[in-house]
Amino acid sequence: FSYFAERGISKETVQKKKIYVSDKTWIAFPYHDQDGSMVNIKYRTRSKKFKQEPNAKRTLYNYDLAHDADTIIFVEGEMDVLTLIECGFDNVVSLPDGAPQEAKFNEKDARFAALANCPLNATKVIIFTDNDTAGQSLHAELVHRFGKDKCWFVDYPSGCKDANEIFLQHGGGRIQTIIDNANPYPVDGVYSANQFYGSVLDLYNGNYTKPVEIGYPELDEIYKVLKGTFHVVTGIPNHGKSSFLDQVLTKMAEDHKWRFCIFSPEHSTSMHLRRLVQIRTRKAFDEGLSNRMSKDELQDALAWVNEHFYFIETKDSVPDIDYILDKAKSAVLKYGCDGLIIDPYNEVSAVRKGNQREDEHVRDFISKCKRFSRVHDVVTWVVAHPTKLPKENNGQYSAPTAYDISGASHWSNQSDVILAVHRDFDNKSIEVITRKVREQGLYGQIGKCTFLYNYKTRHFEPDTRSDDIREIPHWGHTYD
Structure with missing residues (x-):
C-alpha cells in the first residue's frame, strides 16, 4: 500500500477497487462490467510498464460504480480515478489504453472501443484529462464523441499536470471546487449571458460603435x-x-x-x-x-x-x-x-x-x-x-x-x-x-x-x- 500512500490514496480506496500485486512486481487493476463481473485486468509497474489480459473486453475503469450516474467525470488513468474516488466521487471513469498523442477522430480507433462497450446514461460529461499534449488530444476526442452539448471542462491550477498532482499539492477540497466550477463547453450558436458581460458593460459605459451622421x-x-x-x-x-x-x-x-x-x-x-x-x-x-x-x-x-x-x-x-x-x-x-x-x-x-x-x-x-x-x-x-x-x-x-x-x-x-x-x-x-x-x-x-x-x-x-x-x-x- 506504500505506493498508493505516496499518492494520497488510502487503503480503503485500494481495497474498494480490489487492487492487488501480482508476481511481486505488477500492480493489478481489475476492470468490472456494470454487473460487477471482472472482464479485464490491467497491470503496471512502478517504472510505468503496462500490460493487459490478452483478448480481454475493453471497458471503462470504474464502470461498475459509474455506469448509471447522471454526471460522469472522465480522467486519464487509473490513478486519477482512485484520486477522485478518494475525494468522494464514484462517478469517474478512465479509458484502459491511455491518451493519444494526436486527435484523429477516427471512429474505428480501437483505443476508444471501451466507449462502445460501456454505454453511459450521463447527460453531463466533465472532462478532467491531463494538462499536457496527450491529455488535450484525449479531451478533443471525447468532445467529438459525446458532443459539445454534453461536455464540460475544468480549469487546472498552475503547475499541475493531472488530478493526482492537484490532490497532493492542494488537497481534496480543491478537487471538489474544480469539479463544482466546471465550465460548459462552448456550443456553436448558444451563449450564456455572462459571455456578453463585456459587451454589455461597453454599452453601459458608452464604449460602442456610434451611429454615423450623414452630414445633412x-x-x-x-x-x-x-x-x-x-x-x-x-x-x-x-x-x-x-x-x-x-x-x-x-x-x-x-x-x-x-x-x-x-x-x-x-x-x-x-x-x-x-x-x-x-x-x-x-x-x-x-x-x-x-x-x-x-x-x-x-x-x-x-x-x-x-x-x-x-x-x-x-x-x-x-x-x-x-x-x-x-x-x-x-x-x-x-x-x-x-x-x-x-x-x-x-x-x-x-x-x-x-x-x-x-x-x-x-x-x-x-x-x-x-x-x-x-x-x-x-x-x-x-x-x-x-x-x-x-x-x-x-x-x-x-x-x-x-x-x-x-x-x-x-x-x-x-x-x-x-x-x-x-x-x-x-x-x-x-x-x-x-x-x-x-x-x-x-x-x-x-x-x-x-x-x-x-x-x-x-x-x-x-x-x-x-x-x-x-x-x-x-x-x-x-x-x-
Whole structure:
C-alpha cells in the first residue's frame, strides 16, 4: 500500500477497487462490467510498464460504480480515478489504453472501443484529462464523441499536470471546487449571458460603435447609419431613390472614409461610375452641358471613387443572394468595405427552392442579409420597388409605406430601417421619409425631410426655400 500512500490514496480506496500485486512486481487493476463481473485486468509497474489480459473486453475503469450516474467525470488513468474516488466521487471513469498523442477522430480507433462497450446514461460529461499534449488530444476526442452539448471542462491550477498532482499539492477540497466550477463547453450558436458581460458593460459605459451622421442636419435628425444593421430604400420608379442613396454613400465616403461594395446591374458599371463622378465633382459629365467637368477632374474623381467603391458583376447569369454575399465578404475582408448595396432587389435571382413561396423567399433573403451585416459589422442597403400604387384624386401617387414594398410584409417586419424617397410634384421637392427605425433615438426616428435636386451641381440639397417660393427650373430631370 506504500505506493498508493505516496499518492494520497488510502487503503480503503485500494481495497474498494480490489487492487492487488501480482508476481511481486505488477500492480493489478481489475476492470468490472456494470454487473460487477471482472472482464479485464490491467497491470503496471512502478517504472510505468503496462500490460493487459490478452483478448480481454475493453471497458471503462470504474464502470461498475459509474455506469448509471447522471454526471460522469472522465480522467486519464487509473490513478486519477482512485484520486477522485478518494475525494468522494464514484462517478469517474478512465479509458484502459491511455491518451493519444494526436486527435484523429477516427471512429474505428480501437483505443476508444471501451466507449462502445460501456454505454453511459450521463447527460453531463466533465472532462478532467491531463494538462499536457496527450491529455488535450484525449479531451478533443471525447468532445467529438459525446458532443459539445454534453461536455464540460475544468480549469487546472498552475503547475499541475493531472488530478493526482492537484490532490497532493492542494488537497481534496480543491478537487471538489474544480469539479463544482466546471465550465460548459462552448456550443456553436448558444451563449450564456455572462459571455456578453463585456459587451454589455461597453454599452453601459458608452464604449460602442456610434451611429454615423450623414452630414445633412435635417436628415441626421431622423436617419443615421449604424453598422450591423439592414436598411431598405423604397420609392416609385424615377423618384430619385438610387441617386439619393448614391449621394449618401458619397457623403459618407468623403466625411467618414467609408468604403462600399455595390451590386447594381440595372445600369452598366460605367454608367454608375458616371453618376458617382458627377456627385463627387458636382459637375456634369456629358458633352454639351454647361458646367461640364474637365478630363483632369474626371480622372481625379475616378481615382477617388476607385478608393471607396467596389462593384460586383456577373457576365452570364443572374446571381442569387448567396453569390452576392460571398463576393461582398471578400470585399469586406480584402478592401475593408463598410457597406453593401443591392440595387435593386428584383435583379437578384428569384429562383426558389422546392415549393418555397415568394414571401418565404423574401424572408430568407432578408435573414441572410441581416446575418451578413451583423457578422461582418457592415451596413446593408437594399433598394426595393413598391407594388403598383393607386393614384390619388389629384392624379399623383402617395409615398409608399413599409407594407407597399413588393414581395411580402417581411420587408416591414424584418428591416432595421426603411426609407422612402418620394417626388412631391406639388411642392417640387424630394421627400425622404423614415417609415421604420427599429431603435428610435439611437439611429433615427420617424419623420420627414425635403431636398431639392440642383441640376447644375448634380446634388440633392436641403430645401431651404420659403413656403411661397417653389419653382425649380430643372424639375423634369429623371434621377434613378
